[in-house]
Amino acid sequence: MQPPEAGADHFRVLGVPAKYAIDVAATEQRFRDASRVVHPDKFATSDPRARRFATGRAVQLNEAWRTLKDPVKRAEYLLSRAGFDVGGEAGAFRPGTGGGAKEKIAVPPALLGEILDLREELSAARAAGDDAHVQKLARDVRGRMSDVMERVASGFERAGSEAKGSSEELRALEIVMHDLIEIRYLRRFLDEVDAHDEATAQSGEPGLA
Amino acid sequence: MPEALFQILEPGETRQKAACAPGTTRAIGIDLGTTNSLVASVKNGQPVALLDDEGDAIVPSVVHYASDGSNAIVVGADARDRLATLAPRDTIASAKRFMGRGPSDAEVRRQLTPYEFAPAAKGEPVVRFRVAGGARAVTPVEVSAEILRVLKERAERELGAPLFGAVITVPAYFDDGQRQATRDAGRIAGLEVLRLLNEPTAAALAYGLDKGAEGTFAVFDLGGGTFDVSILKLERGVFEVKATGGDSALGGDDFDRAIAAHLLTALGLPADAGGDAGLARRALDAARAAKHALSDADETTVQLGDEIRPVGGQTEARLTRAQMDALVKPVIDRCAGPVRRALRDAGLSAGDLSGVILVGGATRMPLVRRFVRDLFGREPLADIDPDQVVALGAAVQADLLTGGTGHGDVVLLDVVPLSLGLEMMGGVAEKLIHRNSTIPCGATQTFTTYADNQTGFDLHVVQGERELVADCRSLARFKLTGVPPMPAGLARLEVTFTVDADGILRVSAREETTGIAAAVDVKPTYGLTDDEVERMLLDSFAHADADVRARQLAEQRIEAERILAAARAAIAATPELLTDDDRARIDAAVANLDRAKAGVDHGAIRAAVEALDAASQEFAARRMNRALEEGLRGRAVGAVEADVEKSTAAGGDLQARLERAGHAGHSHR
Numbered sequence: 078m079q080p081p082e083a084g085a086d087h088f089r090v091l092g093v094p095a096k097y098a099i100d101v102a103a104t105e106q107r108f109r110d111a112s113r114v115v116h117p118d119k120f121a122t123s124d125p126r127a128r129r130f131a132t133g134r135a136v137q138l139n140e141a142w143r144t145l146k147d148p149v150k151r152a153e154y155l156l157s158r159a160g161f162d163v164g165g166e167a168g169a170f171r172p173g174t175g176g177g178a179k180e181k182i183a184v185p186p187a188l189l190g191e192i193l194d195l196r197e198e199l200s201a202a203r204a205a206g207d208d209a210h211v212q213k214l215a216r217d218v219r220g221r222m223s224d225v226m227e228r229v230a231s232g233f234e235r236a237g238s239e240a241k242g243s244s245e246e247l248r249a250l251e252i253v254m255h256d257l258i259e260i261r262y263l264r265r266f267l268d269e270v271d272a273h274d275e276a277t278a279q280s281g282e283p284g285l286a
Numbered sequence: 287m288p289e290a291l292f293q294i295l296e297p298g299e300t301r302q303k304a305a306c307a308p309g310t311t312r313a314i315g316i317d318l319g320t321t322n323s324l325v326a327s328v329k330n331g332q333p334v335a336l337l338d339d340e341g342d343a344i345v346p347s348v349v350h351y352a353s354d355g356s357n358a359i360v361v362g363a364d365a366r367d368r369l370a371t372l373a374p375r376d377t378i379a380s381a382k383r384f385m386g387r388g389p390s391d392a393e394v395r396r397q398l399t400p401y402e403f404a405p406a407a408k409g410e411p412v413v414r415f416r417v418a419g420g421a422r423a424v425t426p427v428e429v430s431a432e433i434l435r436v437l438k439e440r441a442e443r444e445l446g447a448p449l450f451g452a453v454i455t456v457p458a459y460f461d462d463g464q465r466q467a468t469r470d471a472g473r474i475a476g477l478e479v480l481r482l483l484n485e486p487t488a489a490a491l492a493y494g495l496d497k498g499a500e501g502t503f504a505v506f507d508l509g510g511g512t513f514d515v516s517i518l519k520l521e522r523g524v525f526e527v528k529a530t531g532g533d534s535a536l537g538g539d540d541f542d543r544a545i546a547a548h549l550l551t552a553l554g555l556p557a558d559a560g561g562d563a564g565l566a567r568r569a570l571d572a573a574r575a576a577k578h579a580l581s582d583a584d585e586t587t588v589q590l591g592d593e594i595r596p597v598g599g600q601t602e603a604r605l606t607r608a609q610m611d612a613l614v615k616p617v618i619d620r621c622a623g624p625v626r627r628a629l630r631d632a633g634l635s636a637g638d639l640s641g642v643i644l645v646g647g648a649t650r651m652p653l654v655r656r657f658v659r660d661l662f663g664r665e666p667l668a669d670i671d672p673d674q675v676v677a678l679g680a681a682v683q684a685d686l687l688t689g690g691t692g693h694g695d696v697v698l699l700d701v702v703p704l705s706l707g708l709e710m711m712g713g714v715a716e717k718l719i720h721r722n723s724t725i726p727c728g729a730t731q732t733f734t735t736y737a738d739n740q741t742g743f744d745l746h747v748v749q750g751e752r753e754l755v756a757d758c759r760s761l762a763r764f765k766l767t768g769v770p771p772m773p774a775g776l777a778r779l780e781v782t783f784t785v786d787a788d789g790i791l792r793v794s795a796r797e798e799t800t801g802i803a804a805a806v807d808v809k810p811t812y813g814l815t816d817d818e819v820e821r822m823l824l825d826s827f828a829h830a831d832a833d834v835r836a837r838q839l840a841e842q843r844i845e846a847e848r849i850l851a852a853a854r855a856a857i858a859a860t861p862e863l864l865t866d867d868d869r870a871r872i873d874a875a876v877a878n879l880d881r882a883k884a885g886v887d888h889g890a891i892r893a894a895v896e897a898l899d900a901a902s903q904e905f906a907a908r909r910m911n912r913a914l915e916e917g918l919r920g921r922a923v924g925a926v927e928a929d930v931e932k933s934t935a936a937g938g939d940l941q942a943r944l945e946r947a948g949h950a951g952h953s954h955r
Contacts, residue, residue, distance in 0.1 A: 109521070109524045109526070112524065112697055112699055113523070113524065113695055113697045114913065116697045116698075116699070116787070117726060117786070117787040118481070118683075118686065118687055118697060118698060118787060119697070121480050121481060121687035121688070122450075122451075122480070122687065122688060122689070127906075127910060130910065132726050132784075132786065132787070135726050135787075136726050136727055136728045136784070139723070139724040139725070139726065139727050140727060140728070142724070143723060143724065143727075271630065274626075275623065275626065275627065
């Protein structure tokens with residue numbers, strides 16, 4: 078009995094079709110049901126072999142659900158399955174046409190400028206103690222995020238209607254990739270808002286509403 | 287203990303338990319608290335706290351080391367009520383707050399403490415209290431082990447020895463070092479630690495099973511020394527922690543310290559007791575008494591005792607509830623930040639919760655209850671005794687882990703409280719595992735060399751949310767050596783983090799390009815080494831009067847009975863998975879074990895248990911694989927049904943699949 082391999086396909090682990098538009102509630106139910114079977118607690122008094130096996134399965138399962146439940150992570154995972162390098166600090170890359178080196182996807186300068194302006198506005202509002210303005214910016218960015226995520230969903234749908242491996246499919250996914258880059262910047266902006274909220278909450282009155 | 291391999295969940299199959307009434311277990315749950323500790327077990331299907339001869343459930347977490355050369359150790363109420371005042375330096379309370387901490391930690395350098403710390407040798411990672419009149423230096427782990435030993439003896443008297451094992455609770459916000467220290471304390475006390483369980487999760491388990499609670503709950507757990515908040519979703523036996531937060535140095539002790547400093551000042555004495563251990567202990571005890579009195583009364587009189595002769599000649603002070611509330615309010619307010627963050631991490635707001643559960647002695651204070659009510663905008667629940675609920679939940683978990691079936695199909699999904707990462711160039715922390723990831727979990731990342739001909743890697747493992755390593759908690763340093771000289775960037779170091787179901791991290795590292803298995807040297811930053819734990823364990827055996835050999839024999843016999851019962855049940859349940867060869871080998875091994883069990887050589891029994899395990903390995907693997915596959919495939923009936931609803935074109939084939947899936951799912955309930 079070998080410990081299950083690392084890096085197993087998340088969709089297969091959870092037994093759901095590999096697509097963006099999954100039924101999240103049903104997938105969660107699968108995660109919970111499977112957890113009842115493979116959780117290490119069920120093997121607490123077993124021998125080390127069985128424990129390792131179960132732990133390996135549980136690790137796969139938890140990682141799969143952590144990735145698929147979050148729409149952004151799910152989208153990034155689908156792109157990496159399609160050969161895109163979603164990358165970290167170095168940026169994003171698309172698969173090379175000849176199977177060779179990957180080409181870098183440039184971040185549109187207009188987006189960068191826009192984000193820069195937003196962040197300047199945010200720090201000005203924070204410096205001025207203008208919480209209402211901070212919250213308005215946060216609302217706008219959240220609204221924009223959900224618009225972009227809708228584009229992501231329809232982008233995946235378009236890619237899915239093209240032939241597997243065709244250049245049309247690749248182009249559709251590339252557009253999704255651009256949207257995800259935008260999402261990454263928007264998320265970072267909202268992280269800053271969270272930091273602001275935490276700082277103001279500490280000085281304010283209790284109450285979560 | 288291989289029996290669970292056989293034991294995979296056939297309907298109606300129950301584990302035989304040696305020498306115990308049905309629904310009763312010799313597995314225990316322990317709440318090792320800062321102020322008080324408890325032990326509980328499941329009796330007749332219900333978790334109950336185990337009592338001492340006087341009918342008390344609680345053991346004060348106070349340990350006294352006699353200074354008369356007798357090596358006597360006193361644990362509990364006597365240590366707290368009498369010896370702490372007589373010999374404050376030799377009497378350790380709140381050892382939990384020092385678990386897994388280093389000598390330079392803020393907790394150790396705090397003012398107004400009755401303890402004397404042994405001077406730290408250079409590079410000495412562990413805090414030691416100087417006790418027994420200065421003759422001994424003990425670690426917080428050893429102090430905790432003394433408390434655990436008392437609880438263990440209580441359980442053995444009540445349930446019979448040997449115990450099957452123990453679940454010990456820890457604050458959810460305990461970091462890796464603090465968890466390791468707790469597990470070490472259990473080992474030194476001679477307990478088989480089945481699992482470390484997070485305190486709020488234990489409380490939720492007790493509520494979920496006793497009160498049938500379903501929905502999303504916040505557990506607000508303010509104990510003597512630690513604060514936790516966990517957000518859990520309870521649904522049909524799955525207890526899923528969505529997020530957790532807290533402060534592992536925030537609790538009732540801090541209230542006491544704030545009140546004590548005020549009392550000392552009011553009496554014209556220095557607020558830090560001027561280094562007088564006896565005065566510090568008296569002031570802290572008086573503060574605690576005043577705090578308890580003011581839970582009901584509006585005003586109280588505080589006596590520091592006639593031995594104290596302050597400048598003004600006064601030994602008595604008055605304290606009103608309003609005064610006390612003003613003193614402790616700043617401490618309570620520190621709970622708000624972690625609550626907000628936990629809710630945000632769970633993606634919820636207070637209004638989404640089905641309820642708020644109060645846990646921990648400090649939540650008895652009216653001010654704390656008011657604070658929680660205002661914070662969450664609803665009246666919190668305290669139906670189960672907040673002092674006992676954690677131990678009761680731990681007892682249930684202990685029963686579940688050892689095969690107890692009286693609680694339905696229950697599983698706990700807990701999380702990592704703090705992110706885990708590695709130090710990168712420039713002192714930046716790179717996170718491999720993020721906080722609130724469901725455990726067990728793992729992550730693998732590849733790193734490379736930054737200098738030519740670098741033959742080794744220094745890995746520094748850290749825990750915390752901050753960007754800079756200096757602001758995170760240092761967990762361990764690893765050295766990976768033996769990498770052949772290569773130009774910078776060519777060596778590829780693969781580092782794997784794994785967090786197990788106890789929330790404890792293991793790190794391994796491998797250089798990829800050469801494939802060489804380089805040695806990894808683990809040095810816990812603030813922990814005890816395995817050798818030290820082993821030595822302490824041997825010391826404790828030398829002091830114990832129980833006959834070690836008799837105990838080992840009794841343990842092995844129980845083990846043998848368990849595996850025999852499991853093997854017979856497995857053969858009866860799935861004979862179709864058994865080949866004739868298997869059958870012959872297993873029968874021979876069973877007969878062999880039956881013979882060994884009748885003898886008195888525990889080594890022979892152990893060997894026969896292992897032989898049966900080996901003989902049944904393939905059979906067990908087949909059973910396990912089938913159970914796992916059926917579980918993963920068959921339990922997701924809901925998902926298939928949803929598909930059926932959506933697709934009106936569902937044909938006969940899907941219908942057939944649905945039936946099979948439904949059947950398989952049923953057989954695992």
